[in-house]
Amino acid sequence: MxxxxxxxxxxxxxxxxxxxxxxxxxxxxxxxxxxxxxxxxxxxxxxxxxxxxxxxxxxxxxxxxxxxxxxxxxxxxxxxxxxxxxxxxxxxxxxxxxxxxxxxxxxxxxxxxxxxxxxxxxxxxxxxxxxxxxxxxxxxxxxxxxxxxxxxxxxxxxxxxxxxxxxxxxxxxxxxxxxGTVDSITFNIADIAKLSPEALTPEETRLIEAYDNYLRLFPNGEYAPDFLAAAGSIYYNHKKIPEAKVYFQTLVRRFPGAKQKSLALRSIMDSYFALGKFKDSEIIAKRIMADQEIPAEQREFAAKRLAAAIFKNAEYLAEQGDYFGAANEFYRVYAETPKDPKFVEAALFNAGRNFQKAKDWVRAISVFDTLATKYPQSKYAVPALENMADGYKELQQYVQAGDTYERIYQNYPDSENAETALYNAGYYYKMGEAWQRAIDANNKYIATYPDKTFATDLFFANAELYLKLNNETEANRIYEEFATKYPDDPRTVTAFYERGKYYMEKGLDSKAKEEFNKAIQRSEVFRKSGKDPNAYIAAEALNALGNILHKEYLAIKLTQPPSNLESQKARLRSTLTELNRTYSKVISFGSPRSFEATYNIARSYEEFANIYAHQEIDRNLSEAKQFVEKKRINEESAKLYEKAVDEYKKVIENIPKIAEKLGVDMWAEKTEVEADTFLLDSTQIVRAAEIDSTQLLAQKYYHKAQDKISELLYTEAELTSDNVYQAINIKAPGTNPLQNLIYRFTVLQKVAKPAIDQTIQAHITSIQEAEKMGLSNKYVEESKRQILLTSNIMGEEIEKLAHESLNQYRRIRDEVKVMIEREFEAVNNQGLDYYALDNLASQMIDYVKDLGINTLNYYATTLQLSEEHNIKNDLIRNTEDRMLRFAIEITDEMEVLADSAKRSSEYYRVRFDSTENYNYDDATGFFENYYYNLSDYSKELLDVAFEAKETYGIKNLWANKLIYKLIKRDPLAYSESIEKDTVAIVSDESWKAGTTYYEGEWAKLDFDDSNWEYAKIISSYQNQFSELGVNPDAIWYMETLNAPTIPADTLSDSTSFGFSDTTVTDTLQMAADTSGTGYVAESAEEFGYSDADSIVFFRKTLDIEGTPVSGVIYITADDDYRIYLNGEYLLDDEMNDYSV
Structure with missing residues (x-):
């Protein structure tokens, strides 16, 4: 439907x-x-x-x-x-x-x-x-x-x-x-270069997201351990080690009993290892090894990873330069994982190498010994023993080095190292003076390797070793047998030389000379017959003869009486000639000994000067003649040192030429091979040999000659300084105090100063010579100090005379006072009346001034020298302190004496008025004259000191005291020379205000203003003082007053500042603010001001630290005003423009 x-x-x-x-x-x-x-x-x-x-x-x-x-x-x-x-x-x-x-x-x-x-x-x-x-x-x-x-x-x-x-x-x-199904990916976690992270695929990223989602929602869920392990594995397989580590750590922490724990722990361990966190990897490895629930194969793997982690951490420390830490870490591989030879052997070797780099030779030796003993079949064993021997060499334990080389021969007789090791054993036994063991090692070498070239060398070397054992018979037997077998071998020259060395070491110089001469003669025979003359050993023999002669040369002493002195001088000269002839012959051989011989020629001239400078002076001479004789010797010795300096300059000139003839580049830098370049795949031991030190010899005597130049110039300067100290210690012959002062000052000027100038010039020459050669040594620095110390001598000595002059003035002044009280024309023990004494006292005052100025000028000369010759040391500050301290102290004394003289003058004036005794009238004039002279001269000395302070920019405690003294005398003239603080006093609510006139009192410091009101403030939006960097408040008062006449007052010691204003009226009759917190009005209209005439008094008491030297006043007002400071009237508004 x-x-x-x-x-x-x-x-x-x-x-x-x-x-x-x-x-x-x-x-x-x-x-x-x-x-x-x-x-x-x-x-x-x-x-x-x-x-x-x-x-x-x-x-x-x-x-x-x-x-x-x-x-x-x-x-x-x-x-x-x-x-x-x-x-x-x-x-x-x-x-x-x-x-x-x-x-x-x-x-x-x-x-x-x-x-x-x-x-x-x-x-x-x-x-x-x-x-x-x-x-x-x-x-x-x-x-x-x-x-x-x-x-x-x-x-x-x-x-x-x-x-x-x-x-x-x-x-x-x-x-x-x-x-498809992805198996676990394997890669070498120790190969850091191959651990670059790989990106996840989109599918893997989504799977990680799913794992994270589950783990976030169910952190303790049934499948959480599996998913944590799976997620960590994905990241791990993609070499994203930090991300993997997060999942594995979470798994181990949350699920310690999970079956996936061992995998997680291993992954965490490897993650830390891959990230270079070897300590953390080590901790996890030990945790795995200690957990018996984890499978055995996993624990074994952890042990290997532990060794690798410690090893890698040690490598990191070594790369960072922490050799000591690296060595200890490498050794820990052996201590904690001794079952893995792969790591242990290499770790022990590296431990020893790093101890070597850290200069810990003892522990390096111990580690190498452990390696060679515990792992004798290791490829590191022989290198370990070689490095062990090197450690003993560094410690100069040569016998132990020999033992180690012999150990290589005994333990590895079939190795390619055996022959060299046995050779080195004998060599280092000899260096360690183990003569018999050296002989035994050499004999063993000769018997084992008779066909080696070195066997003949060691047979010959045994003769020298027998001499060391005082076995002349065996030594001579070897030398004779060697000469018979090898009559044309140049080492027969060496045989004579070695016997000569033996006798010389025994102190048998005559027998030593015979052997040395035989060596030279045999060398000459070889040379004439066209054979190898063994020139090096011949030169050594000739040099040894020179050393014997040098010993005789140094034994010569120049002692009294005069006849002996002259004969010894002649012997000294002849020996010098013979000695230098010998050294010249050494040079002619063209051996490396030429550098030393060249130096020794210059040294002989220095030693001649030393002996000459220390010759004995005839004690029968008077003190004055001894001074003159010593001065002569010093001056002649100085010339001899100059000759020695010239010879050392020749050394500096000739050594590079000799080096060039020998084919040596004096300044070529040797290529240093780092210890780590030792190749482990090559166990070839280096045969011990004398190091070619020709370049080092050239440099050694070149630099020694340079240092000698500075040293001798310094010594020359010190000789002239002896004359200085002898001069300043000369005693004045008379008893007259003024004459004695003049005599001592003259000696300083005529005798000491030339010696001082000569000494300073010698030190300047030393510095200049050093600058030419680019030298910087202790003699150069000491010469700089001596320039200043010597220059200060004149200032120091004249300073003493200045103080002595003041003391003499005090003594004579007191005697004047005594003579004044006696009869007119009375005389003292020296026959002087008070007129003569007055003249002497005045001369002493004059002399204080002259000596004081000289003192300051000499100290200033020292500062000038320091600037001219760029001398910078602590003596500059010391000189500055001495100069200004003297100025302060001497003028302090003079001012005290001036005040005393002034009081005495006033005293004698009163006595004369009361007694009409003209002795007192004379005394009044005497002491008045002392007063003016002491005062004027004190000021003059301070001015000289001030000029020096300004010239040399002196800033110290005494400079401040000098300025303060001068400011007290003339503030305006000297206030600019001192650092000053600026204090701004502005109008504000702390000012007091009143209207009652206290004639002659209100502006004084001690006026009681406690019943005055605090000033009132009106806000202003216009700052009329902005250019000054301040913004003062406008202060007002309220009550209308009639204006009385403004009085003046005297200046008091502290500062009380005040001014009067004739404008302000208060129609509101506001009460005063007695709390001290001024009422602030927004405008003048708020107070209801009228135009009625009034006088207001404002005042403020303030404390200023230090001495005020200047001040500026800035004021604006609404009408006429007057200003007072400490009761003194300063100014008013004459122009009626209401500002100043």
Whole structure:
């Protein structure tokens, strides 16, 4: 039957029709009912146009109708879904294809979720939708998204676990469909270069997302351990080690008993290892090794990883330069994992090498010994013993080095190292003075390797060793046998030389000379016959003869009496000539000894000067003549030192020439091979040999000659300084104090100063010579100090004379006072009356001034020298301190004496007035003259000191004291020379104000203003003082007063500042603010000011630290004003422009 629907306008009619259509007991087919339900939710469901229009309408019952429409349409759509699902399931169970029906069901589920997303049935429908997409339609991508929604987007949780689990299953299936089953990927975790992270595929990323979704929702779920392990493995296989480590750590922490723990721990261990966190990898490895529940093979692997982690951490420390830490870490591989030779042997060797780099030779030796002892078959064993021997060499334990080389020979006799090791054993036994053991090792070498060239060398060398044992018989037997077998061998020259050395060491110089001469003669025979003359040994023999002669040369002493002195001088000269002739012959041989011989020639001239300078003076001479004689010797010695300096300059000139003839580049830098370049695949031991030190010898004597030049110039300067100190210690011959002072000053000027100038010049020359040669040594620095120290001598000595002059003045002044009290023309013990004493006292005062100025000038000369010669050391500050301290101290004394003289003058004036004794009248003049002279001279000395302070920019405590003294005398002249603080005092509410006039009192510092009111403030938006960087408040008072005459007062010691204003009136009669917190008005009108005339007094007491030296006052006012400071009238507004 057909049902015709008529559209009506009311919502109620519609709902009625809908209800009848859907549920009236009318016989209709299932398909027609299915389609009717579709029409129902399409036309009247929440997404329909009708539903939207009703929502916007003003119908009072719209909510009821909307609710009914929603309920009926949702039920209809859900009914259709049930029908579709049942039909699909029936068809599937009967074997009919049901895919199309399932697809229709899925489409309608999607449509339902779009129309009714928040309905209580949406959760179950979404689950069914996801399940059908997954299990019936194979639409896995869509199914994954719906499973994720079911597990996350609803409050209901009935399907949450299944949905999260199915999401993982679907994502895993998609990975396998794309890439198949992926086995665990293996790679070398120790190969850091191959551990670059690889990107995940989109499918793997989705699977990780599914794992994360499950783990977030069910952190302790049944499948959480599996998923943590799986997610970590995905990241691990892609070398994303940090990400993998997060999952594995979570697995171990949350599920310590999970079967996946061992895999996780291993992965964490490897993750830390790959990240370079070797300490963390080590910790995990130890944890695995300690857990007996973990399979044995995993624990064994952990032990290997532990060794590798410690080893790698040690390598890192070595790369960072922490050799000591690296060595200890390498050794830990042996200490903690001794069962793995692969790591242990290499680790022990590296431990020893790093101890060597850290200069810990003792521990390096110990580690190498452990390696060679515990692992004798290791490829590192022989290199370890070689390095062990090197350690003993560094410690200069040569016998132990020999033992180690002999150990190589004994333990590895068939190796290629055996022969060299045995040779080295004998060599280092000899260096360690184990003479017999050296002989034994050499004999063993000769017997084992008779055909080796070195066997003959060692046979010959044994003769020298027997001499060391005082076995001349055996030594001579070898030398004779050698000469018989090898008559033309140049080592026969060496035989004579070695015997000579032996006798010389025994102190048998005469026998030594015989042997040395035989060596020279044999060399000459070989040379004439065209054979190898062994020039090197011949030169050594000749040099040894020179050393014997040099010993005799140094034994010569120039002692009294005069006849002996002269004969010894002659002997000294002749020996010098012979000695230098010998050294010249050494040079002619052209051996490396030429460098030393060249140096020794210059040294002999220096030693000549030393002996000459220290010759004995005739004690029978008078003190004055001894001074003159010593001065002469010093001056002659200085010339001898100059000669020695010239010879050392020749050394510097000639050594490079000799080096060039010998084919030596003096300044070529040797290529240093790092210890780590030792090749482990080569175990060849280096044969011990004398190091070619020709270049080092050339450099050694070149630099020694340079240092000697500075040293001798310094010594020369010190000789002249002896004359200085002898001069300043000369005693004055007379008793007259003034004459004695003049005599001592003259000696300083005529005798000491020339010696001082000579000494300073010698030190300057030393510095200049050093600068030419680019030298910087202790003698150069000390010469710089001596220039200043010596220059200060004149200042120091004249300073003493200045103080002594003042002391003499005091003594003579006191004697004048005594003579004044005696009769006129009375005399003292020296026959001097008070006129003569007065003259002497005045001369002493004059002399104080002259000596004081000289003192300051000499100190200033020292500062000038420091600037001229760029000398910078602590003596500069010391000189500055001494100069200004002297100026302060001497003028302090003079000022005290001046005050005393002034009081004495006044005293004698009173005595004269009362007694009319003209002695007192004379005394008044005497002491008045002393007063003026002492005062004037004191000022003059301070001025000289001030000029020096300004010239040399001196800043110290004494400079400040000097300035303060001068400011007290003349503030305006000297205030600019001192650093000053600026203090700004501005008008503000702290000022006091009053209207009562206290004549002569109100502006004084001690005036009691406690009953005055605080000034009032008016805000102003115009800052008339902005250029000064301040913004003072405008202060006012309120009560009208008559204007009295403004008084002046005297200046007090502290500062009280005040001014009067004649303008302000208060018509409001406002009470004073006695709290000290001034009332602030917004404008003048607020106070109701009138134009009535009044006088107001403002004052402020302030404390300023230090001494005020200047001040500037800036004022604006509404009318005339006057300003006072400490009671003194300063100024007023003369121009009546109300500002100043």
């Amino acid at each position: 057909r049902i015709a629907l008529k559209a009506v306008s009311t919502a109620a009619s519609v709902c009625t029709v809908v209800a009848i259509m859907a549920f009236a007991p009318v016989a209709v087919s299932a398909d027609e009912a299915f389609q009717a339900r579709i029409v129902l939710y399409e036309k009247y469901g929440p997404k329909s146009e009708w539903y939207a229009n009703l929502e916007k309408s003003d119908d009072a019952d719209k909510l009821k109708y909307l609710k009914s429409a929603y309920r009926l349409s949702e039920a209809g759509m859900r009914t259709n879904l049930s029908i579709l699902l049942e039909k699909a399931q029936e068809m599937e169970s009967s074997g009919q294809p049901a895919t199309e029906i399932y697809a229709s069901f899925a489409d309608n589920c999607k449509l339902y979720l779009e129309h009714f997303p928040a309905d209580s049935n949406a959760y179950d429908i979404n689950w069914s939708y996801a399940f059908v997409l997954d299990s019936k339609l194979g639409r896995l991508d869509d199914a994954y998204e719906e499973y994720i929604k079911v597990s996350n987007d609803y409050l209901e949780s009935g399907h949450q676990h299944e949905a999260a689990l199915n999401a993982v299953s679907v994502a895993d299936t998609l990975v396998k469909m794309k890439y």
